[in-house]
Amino acid sequence: MLIGELAERAGTSPRTLRYYEEHGLIRPRRDANGYRQYDDGELRVVHEIRTLLADGFGVDDIKPFVACLRAGNSSGHVCPDSADMLRRRLAEVDGFIDQLTAVRERLRTQLQEIKCQMTH
Amino acid sequence: MLIGELAERAGTSPRTLRYYEEHGLIRPRRDANGYRQYDDGELRVVHEIRTLLADGFGVDDIKPFVACLRAGNSSGHVCPDSADMLRRRLAEVDGFIDQLTAVRERLRTQLQEIKCQMTH
DNA sequence: CCTTGCCTTGACGCCGGTGTCAGGGCCTAC
DNA sequence: GTAGGCCCTGACACCGGCGTCAAGGCAAGG
Numbered sequence: 262m263l264i265g266e267l268a269e270r271a272g273t274s275p276r277t278l279r280y281y282e283e284h285g286l287i288r289p290r291r292d293a294n295g296y297r298q299y300d301d302g303e304l305r306v307v308h309e310i311r312t313l314l315a316d317g318f319g320v321d322d323i324k325p326f327v328a329c330l331r332a333g334n335s336s337g338h339v340c341p342d343s344a345d346m347l348r349r350r351l352a353e354v355d356g357f358i359d360q361l362t363a364v365r366e367r368l369r370t371q372l373q374e375i376k377c378q379m380t381h
Numbered sequence: 382m383l384i385g386e387l388a389e390r391a392g393t394s395p396r397t398l399r400y401y402e403e404h405g406l407i408r409p410r411r412d413a414n415g416y417r418q419y420d421d422g423e424l425r426v427v428h429e430i431r432t433l434l435a436d437g438f439g440v441d442d443i444k445p446f447v448a449c450l451r452a453g454n455s456s457g458h459v460c461p462d463s464a465d466m467l468r469r470r471l472a473e474v475d476g477f478i479d480q481l482t483a484v485r486e487r488l489r490t491q492l493q494e495i496k497c498q499m500t501h
Numbered sequence: 502c503c504t505t506g507c508c509t510t511g512a513c514g515c516c517g518g519t520g521t522c523a524g525g526g527c528c529t530a531c
Numbered sequence: 532g533t534a535g536g537c538c539c540t541g542a543c544a545c546c547g548g549c550g551t552c553a554a555g556g557c558a559a560g561g
Contacts, residue, residue: 273536276519294527296538316484319517331397339498347495351488356482361474363533364436368471371458375467378459385507395508414557416508418547439547 262299264289271307276305284320286310286327288371309337317354322346382419383447384409391427398427404440406430406447429457442466479481 264275271278281287282297287306289297306327313323325346327338334340338347384395399485401407402417409417431449433443446457446465446489454460458467 339495344495347488347492351485354481354485354488358478361478364425365471365474367436368467368474370466375459375464400549
């Protein structure tokens, strides 16, 4: 499978797949003409990568998950390294939610103040 | 008051104040030698700007608040334009919280799956 | 006069995942 | 032969609130 086909099947672009490769997440073989050649299993890997990115991980955080998948595990998050990353990211997300919640409270308070001023 | 003094009193840097000016949020007078000259009221304005930035507004969203303050209002968010911005940002923040909450649920679920696998 | 310390403008760097353009090769169909 | 569609590498653009460096002016004190 060439890069264009994998990109389309994964719902992304060749540029993106080359970027993942550049960061050590994929290692396709090369045809005699230099074209990247992917086998079907890589589709699964790309999906895993995209899911993790959507969950806010950085490309460099994702390596353990890919390694875990390649090691033959049914999912990429069952290995210790992956679990560590999951816990770290969970803590980070909790922090962000707390911050945003505080912001939300401030905004609601300010809007409430406006309403009060209008009635007086 | 020169830029260095205002910066220190506001807990920020001259570079930052010049950046705000560049985006139309502050308009200091100029001394004969070209130095920016601020009067005491600007400290209040800068504090307002920094609070709004901390709440996630962009510099270009902040103009209405500053205009509202300069118009003589006791706070920058009582004017209609400011209130609109507050409502927009509140909706945006709600959206972000929803997204992050969804991410958190996925992470927790995955961590839970790992625990289950370990006991079996 | 010279140093020190403030001020001035202008411009590049950061971060990260991707779009996009440039310049060029391979392969197939006509 | 040539047109079109895929592939290659390399590199700049984006966004946004600054940090930071460069190169230079002004003022005051020794």
